[in-house]
Each structure stands twice: as structure tokens, then as C-alpha cells.
Amino acid sequence: MYEIIAFYLFSFLTIGMFCIVVFSKNALYSMTALAGGMIFISGFFFLLGADFLGVVQIIVYSGAVMAVYAFGMIFIDSAKDVKEKIKGKRMIYSFSVAIAILLVVIVSSPIISSGIVANSPMIDGVGNSKMVGYILFTKYLVPFELTAVMLLVAMVAGIVLVSKKMDISLSLKDEYEAQDEFEKGVAK
Amino acid sequence: MITITHYLVLSSILFTIGLVGIIRRKNLLMLFFSTEIILNAVNIGFAAISKYYHDMTGQMFAFFIIAVAASEVAVGLGLLVLWYKRKSTIDLDSLQSMRG
Numbered sequence: 516m517y518e519i520i521a522f523y524l525f526s527f528l529t530i531g532m533f534c535i536v537v538f539s540k541n542a543l544y545s546m547t548a549l550a551g552g553m554i555f556i557s558g559f560f561f562l563l564g565a566d567f568l569g570v571v572q573i574i575v576y577s578g579a580v581m582a583v584y585a586f587g588m589i590f591i592d593s594a595k596d597v598k599e600k601i602k603g604k605r606m607i608y609s610f611s612v613a614i615a616i617l618l619v620v621i622v623s624s625p626i627i628s629s630g631i632v633a634n635s636p637m638i639d640g641v642g643n644s645k646m647v648g649y650i651l652f653t654k655y656l657v658p659f660e661l662t663a664v665m666l667l668v669a670m671v672a673g674i675v676l677v678s679k680k681m682d683i684s685l686s687l688k689d690e691y692e693a694q695d696e697f698e699k700g701v702a703k
Numbered sequence: 704m705i706t707i708t709h710y711l712v713l714s715s716i717l718f719t720i721g722l723v724g725i726i727r728r729k730n731l732l733m734l735f736f737s738t739e740i741i742l743n744a745v746n747i748g749f750a751a752i753s754k755y756y757h758d759m760t761g762q763m764f765a766f767f768i769i770a771v772a773a774s775e776v777a778v779g780l781g782l783l784v785l786w787y788k789r790k791s792t793i794d795l796d797s798l799q800s801m802r803g
Contacts, residue, residue, distance in 0.1 A: 519705055522705045522709065526713050530716060533717060533720045533740050534720060536724070536733075536736050537720055537724035537727070537736075542730065542732050545733065545736055549740070552743075559750065560747075560750055565750045565762050565765075567762075568766065571766065571769060572746075575773055576743075579773060580739070583776050584732075584735075584776070587780040587784060590784045590787060607726050607727065611722065614719065615716075618718060619712060621715075633757055633760075634758055635758060635759045635760055636758060637759055646759055647762060650759050651766070654763075666770060666774050669775075669777040669778050672777065673777035673780070676785050
């Protein structure tokens with residue numbers, strides 16, 4: 516009973532929040548709504564018994580990703596409206612509706628469940644975090660380490676891209692010219 | 704009783720919201736937000752399948768998707784800030800510099 520109430524509550528809240536994200540004019544409102552929607556999604560993970568995933572969702576998305584967006588919006592004048600003139604509106608909407616209907620049909624059609632065998636089955640009596648750690652460090656050890664390398668690369672890329680000199684195109688101009696321009700900008 | 708179908712339909716509804724956001728918005732920041740919505744929708748689907756088939760693989764994939772999303776945000780937002788510094792706009796149409 517509680518599961519049903521929680522499911523419908525969270526789904527209405529999440530869909531509402533994400534509709535605000537997509538249809539809001541103000542970028543700040545949509546960022547805040549996105550952070551709210553992320554927290555409501557973690558509610559689904561707790562309902563589904565994936566406790567560790569829910570905690571990671573709150574920490575990573577609502578904590579880290581939203582903080583990165585907030586800091587990124589410091590550099591961007593987000594109060595300035597982007598002119599949203601779309602050509603061929605009717606085609607876009609009909610495409611969206613067609614894709615939506617197709618997705619619902621695909622997903623709600625009965626799954627052939629007899630052919631599916633659990634690849635790494637859950638063990639009764641073992642907690643979710645324990646199980647996650649066990650599988651992550653045995654079966655998925657190599658992807659886990661690769662993910663660590665990928666995050667390191669992303670961190671380096673983020674730092675390099677937002678660093679000072681990168682707003683001057685070095686590839687389109689002569690290097691000395693760009694250097695002069697950069698020094699002029701610093702002197703200013 | 705909440706079945707797997709409920710979760711999958713919810714997941715596809717959220718996916719569609721994100722897709723509409725990608726098609727409809729011209730603001731580059733909104734494009735990133737819509738991508739996050741899509742990744743989250745897929746994560747819900749993975750977690751639901753993981754529960755109803757008693758298989759941990761779905762949750763593992765969800766973890767890797769979260770890691771990919773985090774690095775995507777770092778790199779993507781860096782590129783966005785760079786673009787804004789050069790062109791001082793985050794309009795999607797300003798990316799069409801090769802169109803004669």
C-alpha cells in the first residue's frame with residue numbers, strides 16, 4: 516500500500532519537476548527544478564531496494580553535478596534570454612509524439628521473461644551495499660578502474676578548458692598574434 | 704501492486720520529456736539539463752529491472768552511467784564556458800559557423 520502511494524507521489528513530483536526544467540524560460544529555475552527532480556529520483560531507488568544507488572544519486576547528482584552547473588553559470592550570463600525561434604514546429608512536435616508513443620508501446624509490451632537469466636544474482640540476507648561492493652570489485656573491476664581514469668581525464672579537461680588563455684583561438688591565428696592579444700587583454 | 708511495467712512506463716515518460724527538451728530548446732545549457740534527465744530516466748529503468756529479476760547487473764550499469772554523466776558535465780560545461788568566452792552567446796544556432 517505504502518509502495519503504491521510512494522510510487523505515484525514520487526512519479527508525479529518527478530514528472531512535474533522535469534517538465535519545469537524543460538519548459539521554463541529561466542535557466543536558474545530549471546537548474547533548481549533539476550536538482551529537486553534528482554532527489555525525487557533517488558526516492559525511486561530506495562523504493563527499488565537499491566539503497567547504495569540512491570545515496571550515490573543524492574551525493575553525485577544533487578551534490579556534485581548541480582554544484583558544477585551552478586559554478587558554470589557564474590561564467591555565463593544566464594539572465595540573457597536566448598531567442599528560441601524554431602522552424603518547422605509542427606514536424607518537431609509530431610516527431611516527439613510519435614517517439615513517445617513508440618517508446619510506451621515498446622516498453623509496456625510483455626517482456627519475454629523466460630529467456631532472461633540473472634547474470635549476477637542477488638543473495639538473500641546480504642545487504643545491498645555489500646553486494647554492490649562484492650560485484651564491483653570482482654566482476655566489474657576493470658571497468659571500475661577505467662571509470663576512475665575517465666574521471667581523471669574529465670577533471671583535467673575541465674580545468675584546462677576553463678583556464679585563462681583558452682578564450683583566444685590559437686589555431687585560427689598566428690601564435691605570436693594571439694600572444695600579443697592575450698597580453699593586451701591582461702594589461703587591460 | 705507496482706509491477707515492472709509501471710517503472711518502465713515512468714522511465715519512458717521521463718526519457719520522452721528529456722527528448723522533447725533536446726528537440727525544442729535552443730539554449731545550450733538546457734541541452735545539458737535534458738541530457739541529465741535522459742540519463743536519469745535510463746537509470747530508473749535499470750534499477751527496476753535489477754529488482755524484478757534479482758540481478759545486480761542493472762545497478763552496476765546505473766553506477767557506470769552516473770560516472771559517465773559526471774565526466775560529461777565536467778567536459779561539456781568546460782566547452783560551454785569556452786564557447787561563451789569566444790562568442791558571448793549560448794544559442795545553439797551560433798554553432799553553425801561552417802554553413803556557407
